[in-house]
Amino acid sequence: MPFRLFGPRAFHRVHDKTRRRFRPPAWLLSLIAIFAFWESISASGLIATDQLPPLHEVLLTLVQLAVTPFFISHVAQSLANVTTGVSLALVLVLPLALLVGMRSQLDQALTPIIMLVGALPDLAILTFLVTIIGRGNVAAVAISAFSAFFPIYFTIRQGVKEIPADYFHVASVFRAGRAQTFTKMILPSIFPNLMTGLRLSFEFSWNVLLAVEIIASVAGIGTFISTNLGSSTHSLTYGLAAIMTVGIITITMDRAFFERLENRTKRWH
Amino acid sequence: MHVELSNVTKVYEDPPETVTALKDISFNVNEGEFLCIVGPSGCGKSTLLRMIAGLDRPSSGEIRFRGDPLTAPHSKISMVFQTFALLPWRTVIQNVEFGLEIQGRPKMERIEVAMDLLDMVGLRGSENLYPKQLSGGMKQRVGIARALAIDPEVVLMDEAFSAIDEFTAEALRAEVSDIHKKSRKTFLLVTHNLPEAIELADRILVLSARPARVKSIVGIDLDRPRASTDSEFITIHKDIFSLLQAELENSLMRHRLGELQEFKKLRDMEDR
Ligand SMILES: Nc1ncnc2c1ncn2[C@@H]1O[C@H](COP(=O)(O)OP(=O)(O)OP(=O)(O)O)[C@@H](O)[C@H]1O
Ligand SMILES: [Mg+2]
Numbered sequence: 001m002p003f004r005l006f007g008p009r010a011f012h013r014v015h016d017k018t019r020r021r022f023r024p025p026a027w028l029l030s031l032i033a034i035f036a037f038w039e040s041i042s043a044s045g046l047i048a049t050d051q052l053p054p055l056h057e058v059l060l061t062l063v064q065l066a067v068t069p070f071f072i073s074h075v076a077q078s079l080a081n082v083t084t085g086v087s088l089a090l091v092l093v094l095p096l097a098l099l100v101g102m103r104s105q106l107d108q109a110l111t112p113i114i115m116l117v118g119a120l121p122d123l124a125i126l127t128f129l130v131t132i133i134g135r136g137n138v139a140a141v142a143i144s145a146f147s148a149f150f151p152i153y154f155t156i157r158q159g160v161k162e163i164p165a166d167y168f169h170v171a172s173v174f175r176a177g178r179a180q181t182f183t184k185m186i187l188p189s190i191f192p193n194l195m196t197g198l199r200l201s202f203e204f205s206w207n208v209l210l211a212v213e214i215i216a217s218v219a220g221i222g223t224f225i226s227t228n229l230g231s232s233t234h235s236l237t238y239g240l241a242a243i244m245t246v247g248i249i250t251i252t253m254d255r256a257f258f259e260r261l262e263n264r265t266k267r268w269h
Numbered sequence: 270m271h272v273e274l275s276n277v278t279k280v281y282e283d284p285p286e287t288v289t290a291l292k293d294i295s296f297n298v299n300e301g302e303f304l305c306i307v308g309p310s311g312c313g314k315s316t317l318l319r320m321i322a323g324l325d326r327p328s329s330g331e332i333r334f335r336g337d338p339l340t341a342p343h344s345k346i347s348m349v350f351q352t353f354a355l356l357p358w359r360t361v362i363q364n365v366e367f368g369l370e371i372q373g374r375p376k377m378e379r380i381e382v383a384m385d386l387l388d389m390v391g392l393r394g395s396e397n398l399y400p401k402q403l404s405g406g407m408k409q410r411v412g413i414a415r416a417l418a419i420d421p422e423v424v425l426m427d428e429a430f431s432a433i434d435e436f437t438a439e440a441l442r443a444e445v446s447d448i449h450k451k452s453r454k455t456f457l458l459v460t461h462n463l464p465e466a467i468e469l470a471d472r473i474l475v476l477s478a479r480p481a482r483v484k485s486i487v488g489i490d491l492d493r494p495r496a497s498t499d500s501e502f503i504t505i506h507k508d509i510f511s512l513l514q515a516e517l518e519n520s521l522m523r524h525r526l527g528e529l530q531e532f533k534k535l536r537d538m539e540d541r
Contacts, residue, residue: 166354173322173348174368174419184371188358268357268399 053237062241071224075245078213078220081137082206085144086152089201092145093152098186101160111157118150123211130216140209140218147208148201155200159193160186192265199258206250221246270336271455272298272321272423277330279316290316292480294330300422301453303446305466307509308476308484309516314459317481318427321457322348334423344372347421351428353408355400361411362387362396368419386414390444406437413445417452426458430465442468446493463513464497467505475512478520485512 035055041047042054065071100107126143133139167189171181213222221242229239279291290313298304308314319325321332323342332339334346347368355364365383387393390410400408409429416424429445430438446469449456460466466473467489475485487509491501 164352164354166350166352167356169319169322169324169348169350170354170356170367172324172342173346174371175342175344176371180371184367185356188356191358265358268401 050236053240057237058240058244061237062244065238065241065245071242074219074221074224075249077137078140078206078209078222079249081140081220082144082202082209085141085146085205085209086148086198086202088141088145089148089152089205090198093149094156097153097156098160098182101157101163107157114150114153122147122208123215126208126212127216130212130218135216135218137219139216140213140220143212143218144205144209147205151200151204152197155193155197156190159190162193163189192262192269195258195262195265199254199262202253202258203250210246270297271300271302271334272339272457273331273333274321275331275333277317277320277327277332279313279320279325280328289480291327292482294476294481294483296474296483296486298423298455298457299471300455303449303456303458303469303471304474305470305472306457306459306474306476307461307463307466307513308481309478309513309520310461312476312479313481314476315427317476318348318425318457318459321423322346322425344419345422347416347419347424349409349412349416349424349426349429351431353400353405353412353432355408355411355415357400360397360399361392361403364400364411365414365418367415372419382418383414386417389448390414404437405433406441409433409441410444413441413448417448421454423455423457426456428459428461431460431462438465443494445469450493463506463509464502467491467502467509468495468497473509475509478516478523484516485509 038052038055042049042052096110100110126146129142129146130139133142163186167185168181171185176184209220210222210225212218213220214226217223217226225239225242225246228235228242274297275295277291277294278289281288281290294317306314306317316325320327321339323339323346326340334343339346356367359367362380362383365386366379369379369382384393384396387396390413392407392410392414395403395407400411403411409432412429426445430441433441442465445456448454449469456469458466458469470489473487473489474483475487476482477484487505489505491499491505495502497503497506
């Protein structure tokens, strides 16, 4: 075999090399750019540090906070409240959304009302709710459940409506009972919608919960943020670090949990 | 008599309209027979099959299976769908097992039955694929295997070959004919493809335009396998085709008359 400098083998070697070199994802580069911009602004003194603390201090505080029991308990409280709220909403909404999806008369009777309630200003209602129930965890859970209601309701209703009529025929012809029709046909059919609904409602009610915590000072990470924002440079750093923590939690939940579950359904769709 | 229909009428009440889909339909299906049902589009063929499947109830009249009134899906009556209707989250073998799973049969038995049937329809080796990975022809093979898995006495097929390319459909028809010959199960196939009906049927039930009545029942006494180029085949085709054409003209005529009346109404309104 003749020696070839630019033969296919040589090409492969070059190709492999480029593949092995580490390529940072594009978003990481943008993030580093933004951080550098932030850091240079506070270093230049363009904005006073009591209005914009240097980034490295915020990040340092974030790491410190992450091991502070007081802070952790606030985060855990908010997360527990939102999870309980979303679960509660799911248990309440699932049967209703299934019924409405299958019975168009019920749908016509109920959905406009639900849309109406959904169109009311959430934060105002929720703050009002706090004045009735009080500021405890019960209020926080009720608020999460309330905000989670609508995304779950509409995505599941849509999912049920989109089930092909022939799937119901298959279930009937092979004589599936009510329970079997639900577990073996309806539930898998709406699974992708269910995931989307849960994902949306988690994001939504997590945001609303923090807002209500701040507005109505219900205990949780929201109150931690609001009490620390504004008073002094030191505590502003704490507030910003807490805000970042919320962002990181949201993204992690989304990626680690919901996206994975959604990806599972891609095998068959 | 395996399946009997007497004076079956189906009226859809969809206020303010009422649509009479079927009117006084009576016919019998013999055990082991291959009966094809043809008729003009929209005349009520699917409705008829759905009622035999127990998915829908007649407005009046009665359907009997082995002499007993049929009012709900029966464990010995199975169905193949035009849309295949495979459950996309189940693999090929899980789809075939569906009916047996509902019946609560043990896993080993289900797999054995399903594998045998997949063998029969030429899908051995594809049992772990998902429906989206299959061609239309393969999907309907799964649909047929699923229908046979519960060991039915009657197999209902609604336009089972209509959503498949003609080349594959031809092969599938030959397979179904073979399955019928070997199993001696009763087959009811609704189709708008007349050569398909003549190729497969022992008898062809010709329905009239809506509201559908039994226009004629034609026995097909040709040797199998049947070639559409046979002179007898062509004669039968011509005969049934002219029956259907007369029906079509009737319904077109009625349709046109309706349009004409609409048109007159509009004109009168404009005159005023
Ligand atoms: N669920 C229903 N509600 C109201 N009307 C219906 C319903 N199902 C069918 N129909 C009407 O009954 C008539 C017969 O419908 P069907 O689907 O049985 O006809 P078909 O012969 O199978 O038609 P095609 O050849 O198009 O498949 C049609 O006019 C249809 O509009
Ligand atoms: Mg039809």
